[in-house]
Amino acid sequence: MRPFKYTNAKNISSATKLLEGNVKAKFLAGGTNLLDLMKEDVEQPDELIDITRLDLAQIKIITAGANSGGISIGGLGRNTETANHPIIRQNYPLLTQAILAGASGQIRNMATNGGNLLQRTRCSYFYDVNMPCNKRQPGSGCGAMEGINRMHAIFGWSEKCVAVYPSDMSVALSALNAAVTVRNAGGQERSIAFSDFHRLPENKPEQDTNLNPGEIITAIEIPKNNFAAHSYYLKVRDRASYAFALVSVAAALELNSNKIVQARIALGGVAHKPWRALKAEKMLVGKEATEANFKMAADAEMADARPLEHNKFKVELGNRSIVRALQMAFNSGRS
């Protein structure tokens, strides 16, 4: 590990100013991803600004503004506490399921909500400093494109990068139309729609998100919804626990008897960001909640997939997983 300076941020303002003042600094929250990357020499910050003592861990009902009646979860809330919060369990069970599908109990106890959003890809070419990787070292090439890419993207990849984004929590937040509240060194806050928070790789795979330098995630807001009775997070993986998704699906339905009023579908493990299946969602609105309709929507969405050499199975798996997740959501989580 390279030597680095450790700074304890006293408040949000000083944290963001410190970050803005040093392009080589990083925030340290749970550290569950960053410290691994530093040990591997992938991340090379010269300063860590410890933000764990900032007052950004609350979970509270939003009482004003566009998301009034929804819920705000603090950027520094721990994943475990967020998943198990009674209001989240009651009203946003999709988020609970997604968080608990990720990592291990020990990691979720350490990991923060903001940090979960900012996890970096687990692409092994990114992790291995001796391999080419445009995300780690712009211009060095993409090792995975012609390499071992079973775990990689089937949507939205570019010639520069085929990595996938690893978070489960974010897949649920994407489906729930969450927004990310960020604050900059000047104290100004802005809200970023979840779909705009993470980026596709395009020509700049080194940039995972649309956060500006010096910005801190203060909260994640989830608007009120009518999905609690019919939502499901399905994660398909190589083992039952502690593995990244081959494909995951966050599915949520708002029903009027058997008719679909609103559908939300987001996929994980298939793209550089949570992949909203907007085409499928649109097709389902106004339709009966039947397996045939679920299949039709899944077919439409997966038709656009562009698999690589080793991940062709993800197209069929994604298709089946969408159908299964919608069925499970429709059946309120019972198979």
Add this chain to the structure above:
Amino acid sequence: MISIKSINSMEDKNTITGTPVSRIDGILKVTGKADYSTDHPIKNPAYAVIFKSTIAAGKITDIDTSLAEKSPGVLSVITHKNAPKLNTKGGIRGGAMLQSPDIYFYGQHIGVVVAETFEQARHAAHLVQVKYEKKEGKLDFEKLAEDAVLPKDKEKADAKRGDAKKALEIADVKVEEIYSTPIEHHHPMEPHATIAEWQGENVILYNSSQIVNGAQSAAAATLNLKPENVRIVSPYIGGGFGSKGGQWGNLVLAAVAAKMVNRPVKLALTRQQMFNSVGLRQRNLQKVSLAATKDGKLTALAHEITTHAAMQDEFVEPCGDCSKIMYDSPNSLITYRVVAMNLILPTYTRGPGKSTGSFALESAMDELAFKLKMDPIEFRLKNEPERDPSNGKPWSSRTTVQCLKEGAKAFGWEKRKAEPGQNQQGNYLVGYGVSCGTYPAHQRPSSANVKLKRDGNNVTATIELAAADLGTGTYTILAQTAADALDLPINKINVKIGDSDFPPAAGSVGSVGATSYANVVNDACIKVTDELIARSGKQFFVRPTAAKLMISENVSEFQTRADSKELEGAENYSSHSFNANFAEVWVDISTGMVKVERFLAVTGAGKILNPKTARSQIIGGNTWGIGMALTEESLIDPRWGNFATRSLADYHVPSNLDIGTMEAIFIREEDKAGNKLGVKGIGEVGIVGVAAAIANAVFNATGKRVRQLPITPDKLL
């Protein structure tokens, strides 16, 4: 004589051996007081970090260590340019001891940084700049397999009985398929780690070693020392699974580093480094051809294996061993072919050859049973050999039939549907699978001290031998054995192992540990009693215990040493442990995810010294077998020769959630053909056959036959 009884054939007298005594070292381990290799308290240690090649073939043309040397805390940077001359034929596996600029595999050790702290050393290792002359590596096994040749190892010569090829041509029913198993890694909980401390011309190596005396002789020969100048201290081992049987570069590089900085040095491999530092289970392509008559009698069994070795050395795991002895076939053919690759040397890995070989054989048996429309158990019973088919010797004992029959009953095999895909439960297809396995049973030469001490009427015994405990229970079974042989309470027995200063002993490898250690300890305890009787000069109607003699003869200290080996005549028998494995899997219809809901291993392994630690060994082996079946695979990027799987996030061992109900049943048997105590060893057999039982269950559930492990969800879509 040899007899097998299924119930209560154990000794009549009350013994502590054979009872489920909890590990006597358990408290030390769960309280963190057991000193594993680098835990030993050492004054003023320096820390060494290895750095590795980033090409697979070629040579180092320049290695610039100047930045690393200037980095804070760095004491020394060792490369082939300044390393002392070592004997590369000394017995350290895998080369990589900084003796030349030549590179034979990606991740070969090319240097060591020694610093005041581990973090400083690791950072400085990143600062070393290496220039290479790169050659095209031999890295694509599929392509190279066509050019594979006969191994140098004579044990791997073509073994023919009858004419299997011809029998296959004229067969009523046959199966000819290729089964593929991937590269696997051992990944014990404790990575390989060494402390080296020089005392003048002598060096103490605190090192995790499955073979204490093997580590001593390899280190001595490599460092150009006499064995008596090297002491190995290895009281506790955090798992090894074969990777700590042979010794690897870390052992001697720690000694070299300590010499160069004139201080004790701690050297521990990182988890990432474990992928290409300590051997691996090689990839195997196995063609199994079986032929049978319509009523299910085997007429041919051919097992043709193709695998890879390293550029400088060869290791070929014996995948054909199960096929040699498991079934009665008049025509048999077993062949091995091997091709050198720019990869680290493969090595012994739990159930070497048998675990991978049994996947191929026992899958093929299942395929043929299905073709014959026979129950796979019935098919196996029909082809049970009366004698060892490979050499005609009688079995010392063979429990395959009992394992199958008792297992079928315990597992509820009758509930299995013969046709695949017929048992749907909600979103799952449920299937049952069975397989058989075996592993040779031997006692290896070992010696042990027993030292008796009397304080008033309190007699205690200390047992000393250079044995190893991989976490399997060696301490406990030896305390049990000595307690019975001396007729002392177990808490009066002090077991000391894992030190080359003790009498030499076999390794805890190849399932010989328990057999070799327990027998020599038993012999030593009997001998010490005999010697005390002789010393008294008296005659006894009832044989007194050693403790009573110590008291009555007023002896304060007394000791002896025993040297034991396999019984004479053992070579006239074929001695093996046997098992039958039963798996129930639930396969998700949509996603292809497999859950092993229930697993039962029925094992005949001679006398079970401790059913509690034995059960742990068996279900541990079963668990790795489940990993082999479903999750474990290491992938090489042939453009560079590196592993794309390079952490335990990519290389999936089973998690707790992957493991359902695990049950272990031991067949009671008495088999004293090879050793006095009738022990057979259980370390390896627990993994043998497991992957096939699961693959067969997956077929029974889904109708899909997966011949390429692991059975990941994508293979079942």
